[in-house]
Amino acid sequence: MAKSQSAALDRKKLMADPIMVGTIIVLIAFLTLFILYPLAILLVDSFYGGTGFTLDTFKRIMAMPTFITAIGNTLKVGFLVGILSTIVGLLFAYVEVYVKMWRFVGGLFKVVSMLPVVSPPFVLSLSMIMLFGKAGIITRQWLKIYDNSVYGFWGIVIVQTLTFFPVCYMMLKGLLKNIDPSLEEAARDMGASRWKVFATVTFPLLLPGLGNAFLVTFIESIADFANPMIIGGSYDTLATTIYLQITGAYDKEGAAAMAVVLLCITLGMFIVQKYYLEAKTAATLTGKASRGRMLIEDRSVTIPLTILCSLATLFVIMMYACVPIGALFPTWGYKFRPLTFKWFGQVFSRYHGLQAFRDSFVLSLIAAPITALLSMIISYLVVKRNFRSKGFIEAVSMLAMAVPGTVLGVGYIRGFSGGVFHTGFLQSLYGSAAILIIVFIVRSLPTGTRSGISALRQIDKSIEESAYDMGADSFKVFMTVTLPLIKDSFLSGLVTAFVRSITAISAIILLVTPSVYLITVQINEFAEKGAYSIACAFATILILITYGSVLLMNLFIKYFGTSRKLKPEKVKKAKIKRIDIRVVKEG
Amino acid sequence: MQELIDAAKAEGELVVYGSCEEDYLSAACAKFEQLYGIKTTFQRLSTGEVQAKIEEENGNPSADVWFGGTTDPYNVVAAEGLLDPYEAINASHITKDVYKHADNMWHGIYTGILGFMVNKDELDRMGLEAPQDWPDLLKPEYKGLIWLSNYNTAGTAKLVINTMIQKYGHDEGIQYLVDLDKNIEVYTKSGSGPSKNVGTGECTIGIGFLHDGITQILDNGYGNIELIIPSSGTSCEIGATAIFKGAKHPNAAKLWIEYALSPDCVNQADEVGSYQFLVLDNAEQPQAAYDFGLDPNNVMDYDFEDATKNIGTYVEEVMTALANAGANTGDTGRFQTE
Numbered sequence A: 001m002a003k004s005q006s007a008a009l010d011r012k013k014l015m016a017d018p019i020m021v022g023t024i025i026v027l028i029a030f031l032t033l034f035i036l037y038p039l040a041i042l043l044v045d046s047f048y049g050g051t052g053f054t055l056d057t058f059k060r061i062m063a064m065p066t067f068i069t070a071i072g073n074t075l076k077v078g079f080l081v082g083i084l085s086t087i088v089g090l091l092f093a094y095v096e097v098y099v100k101m102w103r104f105v106g107g108l109f110k111v112v113s114m115l116p117v118v119s120p121p122f123v124l125s126l127s128m129i130m131l132f133g134k135a136g137i138i139t140r141q142w143l144k145i146y147d148n149s150v151y152g153f154w155g156i157v158i159v160q161t162l163t164f165f166p167v168c169y170m171m172l173k174g175l176l177k178n179i180d181p182s183l184e185e186a187a188r189d190m191g192a193s194r195w196k197v198f199a200t201v202t203f204p205l206l207l208p209g210l211g212n213a214f215l216v217t218f219i220e221s222i223a224d225f226a227n228p229m230i231i232g233g234s235y236d237t238l239a240t241t242i243y244l245q246i247t248g249a250y251d252k253e254g255a256a257a258m259a260v261v262l263l264c265i266t267l268g269m270f271i272v273q274k275y276y277l278e279a280k281t282a283a284t285l286t287g288k289a290s291r292g293r294m295l296i297e298d299r300s301v302t303i304p305l306t307i308l309c310s311l312a313t314l315f316v317i318m319m320y321a322c323v324p325i326g327a328l329f330p331t332w333g334y335k336f337r338p339l340t341f342k343w344f345g346q347v348f349s350r351y352h353g354l355q356a357f358r359d360s361f362v363l364s365l366i367a368a369p370i371t372a373l374l375s376m377i378i379s380y381l382v383v384k385r386n387f388r389s390k391g392f393i394e395a396v397s398m399l400a401m402a403v404p405g406t407v408l409g410v411g412y413i414r415g416f417s418g419g420v421f422h423t424g425f426l427q428s429l430y431g432s433a434a435i436l437i438i439v440f441i442v443r444s445l446p447t448g449t450r451s452g453i454s455a456l457r458q459i460d461k462s463i464e465e466s467a468y469d470m471g472a473d474s475f476k477v478f479m480t481v482t483l484p485l486i487k488d489s490f491l492s493g494l495v496t497a498f499v500r501s502i503t504a505i506s507a508i509i510l511l512v513t514p515s516v517y518l519i520t521v522q523i524n525e526f527a528e529k530g531a532y533s534i535a536c537a538f539a540t541i542l543i544l545i546t547y548g549s550v551l552l553m554n555l556f557i558k559y560f561g562t563s564r565k566l567k568p569e570k571v572k573k574a575k576i577k578r579i580d581i582r583v584v585k586e587g
Numbered sequence B: 001m002q003e004l005i006d007a008a009k010a011e012g013e014l015v016v017y018g019s020c021e022e023d024y025l026s027a028a029c030a031k032f033e034q035l036y037g038i039k040t041t042f043q044r045l046s047t048g049e050v051q052a053k054i055e056e057e058n059g060n061p062s063a064d065v066w067f068g069g070t071t072d073p074y075n076v077v078a079a080e081g082l083l084d085p086y087e088a089i090n091a092s093h094i095t096k097d098v099y100k101h102a103d104n105m106w107h108g109i110y111t112g113i114l115g116f117m118v119n120k121d122e123l124d125r126m127g128l129e130a131p132q133d134w135p136d137l138l139k140p141e142y143k144g145l146i147w148l149s150n151y152n153t154a155g156t157a158k159l160v161i162n163t164m165i166q167k168y169g170h171d172e173g174i175q176y177l178v179d180l181d182k183n184i185e186v187y188t189k190s191g192s193g194p195s196k197n198v199g200t201g202e203c204t205i206g207i208g209f210l211h212d213g214i215t216q217i218l219d220n221g222y223g224n225i226e227l228i229i230p231s232s233g234t235s236c237e238i239g240a241t242a243i244f245k246g247a248k249h250p251n252a253a254k255l256w257i258e259y260a261l262s263p264d265c266v267n268q269a270d271e272v273g274s275y276q277f278l279v280l281d282n283a284e285q286p287q288a289a290y291d292f293g294l295d296p297n298n299v300m301d302y303d304f305e306d307a308t309k310n311i312g313t314y315v316e317e318v319m320t321a322l323a324n325a326g327a328n329t330g331d332t333g334r335f336q337t338e
Helices: A002-015 A018-047 A056-062 A065-098 A103-118 A123-132 A137-142 A153-178 A181-189 A194-223 A226-231 A238-247 A252-284 A299-326 A342-349 A353-384 A390-402 A405-416 A433-456 A461-469 A474-485 A487-502 A519-529 A532-560 A566-586 B002-011 B022-036 B047-057 B071-079 B089-093 B120-126 B134-138 B155-168 B170-181 B193-198 B210-219 B250-260 B287-291 B304-324
Strands: B013-018 B039-044 B065-070 B106-119 B146-149 B184-188 B205-209 B225-228 B236-244
Touching: A002 A018, A018 A056, A018 A252, A018 A353, A018 A390, A018 A405, A018 A433, A018 A474, A056 A065, A056 A252, A065 A103, A065 A153, A065 A194, A065 A238, A065 A252, A065 A299, A103 A153, A103 A299, A103 A532, A123 A137, A123 A153, A123 A226, A123 A299, A123 A519, A123 A532, A153 A194, A153 A226, A181 A194, A194 A238, A194 A252, A226 A238, A226 A519, A238 A252, A238 A405, A252 A390, A252 A405, A299 A532, A342 A353, A342 A532, A353 A390, A353 A433, A353 A474, A353 A487, A353 A519, A353 A532, A390 A433, A405 A433, A433 A487, A461 A474, A474 A487, A487 A532, A519 A532, B002 B013, B002 B022, B002 B250, B013 B022, B013 B250, B022 B039, B022 B065, B022 B250, B047 B065, B047 B071, B065 B071, B065 B106, B065 B155, B065 B250, B071 B106, B071 B155, B071 B236, B071 B304, B089 B250, B106 B120, B106 B155, B106 B193, B106 B210, B106 B250, B134 B170, B146 B155, B146 B193, B155 B170, B155 B205, B155 B236, B155 B304, B170 B304, B184 B193, B193 B205, B193 B210, B205 B210, B210 B225, B210 B287, B236 B250
Parallel strands: B013 B039, B013 B065, B146 B184, B146 B205
Antiparallel strands: B065 B236, B106 B205, B106 B225, B106 B236
């Protein structure tokens, strides 16, 4: 009774707040129209055959040998990439957290974890072909191997592992730091060897986290479009098969059904990852270690590990460095000297470089603040407010994380090319720049929301409540109290959204029209044509723009972000409290 | 003419599907927009892709005109009634009758010569001589070194079929292609695919249009490429332009045809690396092509009518013959479609 009364009260309070109600309605409309609806239309399209429910489309695509092979290929690649990335990520994280190493190695690690973030997704494929391909610098020019093929299974696996392992590294680093050293030291004191400690204490503690990292990479690999497109050769994955089904065979129904299959796979994994493994990881490793760890100084451990990791990082850095250098060769594969800037010139003089950079930059710049603001509003509603459709908003905005870009792209084509439900409503959206901005927003929303939620959970409700008590409305409270408190999270969400948008390719390549030039689409086109120098020139400028923007934003955050003095203390206190609770529970 | 320009300007917009090289396509569209103030958007698609798209859209095309690419697929869609005839004023400058469709469904804008492009360094490294004629390509020492484009997707490869059938007769021509298949490493999707891979050494001997080879040598700096005109004679393609039936901007489309048949459009081709011979008497021929020994008049008599009428059947026959001879024609690594 009391419960229903309070719910009624809550509802009454909510209804008395028109800004809040308005915001919620707009949000729900946005999420429904641009996330749920395009996915729903895929289902409708692939099950509805003009007269009624039918499985014909599915039967048709299942009868295509290429499609069945593509499913197998995708899973094989994803599985191996997941395992390899987790192993490499674990190695890096372990070395960083447990082993005393030279300063510069730590710097290298930072660079390596940063590079995939600011690069467009396919630069590693490009450099793989340029370094190790049939006409590769290392294989052909240096080792005189004339028939090395990088196209296919191993090409994709290597490139994806190099692209995704930094994600595992960052995830596992966080977890390893949370392991209390006393647990391991106790085992050491009892005479266990280092290996035994790792195998029987550290590893089991980490296991759910490893599973988590594996699945996250698995999903990323399955959803990846750009790398298989460029380095896959005839080895088709689901994402590329769907793309070709639309652009090559003009079979939109078939592509829709394929997209449903791909979506089911990623969604299933996402649910396991999100609701099972993440919870399990949180159960074994939350809070913070109570004190610092004695780093391993034993030379027989440090030297081999440091060398191994340094070589690996140098390899990754070389792969990235190949892109700007590749843009300077006068004639790729034939004449490597003297270095020239002519390709950079051609980017602008012949290939609409200026327009491409302007379009990409402006569209991302529009999308970024909208994304950041939307994700902050969503996280605010999810964390601080209570209303009926809260679960819906949270679930849908997180759902976008599990949707591969290609699936979203197909959904938008099916959903908006003839207007909503083919009625012509919102038809003008299709083929416009606005739909690209919307795609950018939807694609970056989950990451922003996630970081916003975790930031908001650390802020006590009473601060906002006192503002309400003084008569402020929800808009005022959000703008003057909440938002300033989570400014850091907002600003970093802004940067992330910008970077993700300007480097995006998978969904937008299906939606872009000839009137808009996007850098990533251009890179993809030139790389596919084998015009590697031009592709590299485009990619180099893109990386510079992205990295420059990140630096600028970071500077901005430094000067306008939350004051640094207060924050660490507050966080620490909160964390310590949580650990205490845990200890009590366990005791 | 002025009437047409005014009517076109009133429509204000034009959508072009182009099957020539993208640089040429983009330059041609930019110039058209600049000359007439008509907003021109374009998409580069291979002839096979345009054909598939136009057939699917069946009279409600998403573009107005088609620019560039060899005429075989133009003839196919013309026969299906998907092109609109237009009697161009500037067609009076076209030098030969074969350079335009009898019922004005398409007009020729350029012609290109079929031949071989070889990587001299690679041949030297392997101690091989360059092939000089079609039968040379069958020599066992060239096994795995030759690239051609895909018979299913590229107009260039269809021209190779027609040329061989006209040269050696129906059965022997197909037998030649079956024998040639044993030496072929890759069939690229686009006709210019082999030319782009010769310079880097990925492909040692490429079959395709020699003007694509000139682009690689002059514009991209691959001095290791040598062009070879088959000694017993070769054929040429005609690149065309046409209006799609049901075009949304019919007057702008007609104006485009007039423009495409004028020096304004075609004279900029060699500036952007397209060295085909032009088929207009008032246009400037690309000097570079003559410098490389190419001659538009030194080609075999080509039966365009037979080519148009039967190419669909021929392609099927060739693919069947290849499959029967043990080639895995479903291997998309070799028979590339993307």
